[in-house]
């Protein structure tokens with residue numbers, strides 16, 4: 019048997035999994051062995067994550083099993099630990115195992131994605147302890163569980179101010195993810211109040227705090243103005259030109275030193291390249307700690323080491339790095355595959371510029387904004403287009419069918435306001451109301467001590 023050329027892909031998310039798929043076509047012809055290392059055996063179809071969090075679709079339906087997606091590749095479900103460029107090996111530890119392993123590579127692809135950008139404590143304090151993120155499947159489920167818990171607590175309190183605090187949701191960051199989160203959350207929580215005897219829709223409030231002068235700055239002015247008007251009409255407060263400098267268990271402090279009581283803070287103020295890159299010795303990193311790549315996706319100064327997706331900084335035609343988006347990572351993948359094959363065949367590699375095709379933002383309640391090439395849409399049709407496009411892009415017809423069924427069922431059935439048991443204990447302690455439980459007469463015949 020001929021010696022196989024081993025391609026090790028670090029990260030099986032949008033970039034890594036689509037790259038494995040693109041490379042699989044060349045397995046036979048070029049004697050390739052493709053190995054993906056990822057801490058999960060699935061990747062998240064992020065565009066549907068917020069909907070999964072708020073119960074519009076089943077969380078499982080926006081997770082894509084990597085083995086099924088890239089059938090002819092091998093997957094090691096493990097945590098990446100270190101890199102030795104001299105011996106061309108990567109160190110990793112399988113999940114659940116207690117010792118480290120290493121694997122040799124001929125080509126290495128770094129596709130480790132990004133993390134929520136959390137500024138140092140002296141700039142913004144308390145984010146890690148008290149704020150929620152919207153980056154992983156578990157985040158979406160935790161936020162939903164948290165929201166339900168707060169509805170229960172608010173229903174059980176007599177103190178009107180405390181109830182308002184518990185049901186005040188602050189979203190920090192008013193770009194695409196933050197706006198999608200607030201739009202869906204408002205819908206989910208206000209609609210849930212009908213199930214609670216002591217809650218009214220007006221008890222719930224939602225605030226977006228955004229540092230720049232407008233929300234959705236990525237869209238043209240008339241579109242972000244339109245979106246702002248629609249959200250404000252739903253009693254969502256948009257505080258633009260303001261930032262948060264402290265996050266506490268029960269309030270935030272803004273850059274204007276205003277203290278705003280709240281029960282939940284969701285941090286969607288930007289992303290940063292995966293910090294594990296800094297532990298992989300010898301990788302060229304730029305000032306933002308992203309993998310510094312050439313136009314052909316090779317890591318600067320390294321031989322047969324490639325990068326793509328959110329963690330890599332690859333210059334576009336205008337010299338600026340390509341934006342961190344799934345639509346970019348997916349289209350970078352075949353370009354990287356073509357260049358790896360070119361390098362194996364001894365041909366020159368080529369630059370692979372990929373530009374944004376469009377921006378689609380769902381605002382909840384069947385409304386959205388869309389900018390697609392020359393097309394600008396606002397309202398129902400933009401929202402419908404968002405759903406149609408992401409349904410088509412959802413990998414696999416069975417998953418597509420499941421998502422479609424979820425949406426269809428939602429048109430006729432009420433959502434289930436049930437917890438999936440994922441609120442971390444740390445958040446429970448911090449947010450519990452103080453001495454505000456209703457008396458037994460108010461809540462009916464409860465077991466002793468049950469309001470706690």
Ligand SMILES: Cc1cc2nc3c(=O)[nH]c(=O)nc-3n(C[C@H](O)[C@H](O)[C@H](O)COP(=O)(O)OP(=O)(O)OC[C@H]3O[C@@H](n4cnc5c(N)ncnc54)[C@H](O)[C@@H]3O)c2cc1C
Pocket residue numbers: 028029030031032033034055056057058060061062064065066067068096097098129130131132152153195292294326327328329342343344345346347
């Ligand atoms: C809520 C939300 C909504 C979004 N909506 C859109 C949208 O509508 N359209 C759009 O174009 N983009 C959207 N994005 C952005 C998009 O998801 C990213 O740009 C895309 O996922 C980048 O792909 P990637 O392969 O670089 O990273 P990822 O898809 O995040 O993959 C990285 C992989 O690396 C693995 N990994 C990380 N660290 C380690 C480690 N130490 N060891 C082992 N494995 C590791 C992870 O498990 C993950 O599978 C959204 C993002 C979020 C958070």
